[in-house]
Every structure is written in structure tokens, then in C-alpha cells.
Amino acid sequence: MSAQHANAPYYFVPGPSRWPVTAGISLLIMMAGASAWVNDIAWGPYANAIGLIGFLVVLYKWFGEAIAESEGGMYNQRIDASFRWSMSWFIFSEVMFFAAFFGALFYARSITMPWLGDLDHKILWPDFAAQWGNVGPAGTVEAFATMGPFWIPTINTALLLLSGVTLTISHHAIRANHRTQTAIWLAATILLGAIFMGFQVYEYMHAYSELNLKLTSGVYGSTFFLLTGFHGFHVTLGAIMLSVILYRVLKGHFTADNHFGFEGAAWYWHFVDVVWLGLYVVVYWL
Structure with missing residues (x-):
């Protein structure tokens, strides 16, 4: 959080977001890939990498929205x-x-x-x-x-x-x-x-x-x-x-x-x- 504004709402409640479910899906893919990887299944490393990349993208987008809300005077x-x-x-x-x-x-x-x-x-x-x-x-x-x-x-x-x-x-x-x-x-x-x-x-x-x-x-x-x-x-x-x-x-x-x-x-x-x-x-x- 970086800014507080007198005109901000009493308590800001964000609208519906796709990021929680996409984060859950990414983590599921990542952990499934990790489980397959340690059991020497060929697709394990690739699934783990895809899930990790997806999760990092979600974090980038999600935190970006929170920063934009803060800088936009919503907090x-x-x-x-x-x-x-x-x-x-x-x-x-x-x-x-x-x-x-x-x-x-x-x-x-x-x-x-x-x-x-x-x-x-x-x-x-x-x-x-x-x-x-x-x-x-x-x-x-x-x-x-x-x-x-x-x-x-x-x-x-x-x-x-x-x-x-x-x-x-x-x-x-x-x-x-x-x-x-x-x-x-x-x-x-x-x-x-x-x-x-x-x-x-x-x-x-x-x-x-x-x-x-x-x-x-x-x-x-x-x-x-x-x-x-x-x-x-x-x-x-x-x-x-x-x-x-x-x-x-x-x-x-x-x-x-x-x-x-x-x-x-x-x-x-x-x-x-x-x-x-x-x-x-x-x-x-x-």
C-alpha cells in the first residue's frame, strides 16, 4: 500500500476475480508435475514448469491489480x-x-x-x-x-x-x-x-x-x-x-x-x- 485518500470507500471490497481459481489450478498442475517428476514419469518436469510459470504470472497480475488499486486511491x-x-x-x-x-x-x-x-x-x-x-x-x-x-x-x-x-x-x-x-x-x-x-x-x-x-x-x-x-x-x-x-x-x-x-x-x-x-x-x- 502506498497511498491513502480521504475519498476512498469506508472499506474497499474488490469485485469478483479470476486470480484465486487460476492460482489454484496453477498450483495443482505444479504439484502434480512435481509428484510425477520424483516418480520418474516423463511429463513431470514439463507439467511442473508449466504450473510454476502459470503461478508466477498469476502473482504478477494479481499483485499488479492490488498496486493499481492502491495508487488509484481505493485504500x-x-x-x-x-x-x-x-x-x-x-x-x-x-x-x-x-x-x-x-x-x-x-x-x-x-x-x-x-x-x-x-x-x-x-x-x-x-x-x-x-x-x-x-x-x-x-x-x-x-x-x-x-x-x-x-x-x-x-x-x-x-x-x-x-x-x-x-x-x-x-x-x-x-x-x-x-x-x-x-x-x-x-x-x-x-x-x-x-x-x-x-x-x-x-x-x-x-x-x-x-x-x-x-x-x-x-x-x-x-x-x-x-x-x-x-x-x-x-x-x-x-x-x-x-x-x-x-x-x-x-x-x-x-x-x-x-x-x-x-x-x-x-x-x-x-x-x-x-x-x-x-x-x-x-x-x-x-
């Missing part, structure tokens, strides 16, 4: 409040998403592993070592090395913390109606996010080729790639959000007083920063 403070609540609950759902993954890591590391290593289970698995990063009972997993905090994870931590600073500067700039500074600092934030993802790709290549650490490397490998991989996906999504906001800033959207589109994307990015700090401590240090 007021009541709409702004609904957007803020919607984004707040969305981020809360993401918090619960990561809480489940952190909970799985805690259960495997602090409950299951000591339980398997106690005296009663020594009879079944005498060679099992109850230390994090193990190869499982009876050596059921290929040997691998664990991932430490130096240096890529530490560099990535610095990058995300710095991106939070640049985004905050950009936010203050838009509140002061300094559009050039807003765009510069926002572009810097996106660049830092892209560098973060580049380092994470390099880290994964290092894990596979040099540490033999894979998704199949027992519970350590599965939780490591699950947590860091989904976080990387969220960084990518956040960078896309900020890129759209940057485009809108360059197009002259938003005002110093009304720019929730910017703020919503900023909330999401700061959430991603905080989650990474938890990952950095729990996954790489402990």
Missing part, C-alpha cells in the same frame, strides 16, 4: 490496518514454521541422542557414540564431517546484520521523502542478500564435495539442510520482495506517510535476520 486507513494485521499473522505463521524445525533439532539432539546412548541401549548398539554429528546406530550412515561456524557462516551473519542496517537506513530515508537515498540503500540490502545466497551455495558445494555432508547424512544432515535450506529460500523470497519494492520506489510509488508495502517487506527481512541468528548459534556453534 484508506482501514485497509492499511487490515494489511498490517495480515502481514503480522503471516510472519507469525513463519515463526511457527521455523519453531517446528528448531523443535525437531532439539528433540533429536537433546532427547533422542542421549536416550540411544544410555546404558540400556549399549546392548543393541555398543559402538554408538552419543555425540552430535554421529553416524547413527551401528554406523548406518556414511562417515561425514560436521559444519563449523568459520568462515562462511560467520561472514553470512555479518552480511545479514549489515543488510538489516542498510534496510533501516532506507526506511528512514523514505520517511524523510528522500527517494534517491531510499533506492540506494534498498539496492544495497538486496545486493547483500544476493551475496549471502552465493556464499550459501558455495557452502553446500563444500559440504557435499569435501565433508561428505548430505541430506542423507543421518539426522544431522537432514536437520542441517532443512533449517539452512528453508532459511535460504526465505532470504531469496525476501530479496524478491525488496526488488519489487525497489522497482516501485523508482516508479514513484509510496509517500513519506503511507508506504506499508515497503514496511511489510522490511518486517519480513528483519524476521529472516533474526531467524538466521538463531540458526548461527544452534546449528553452527552448539
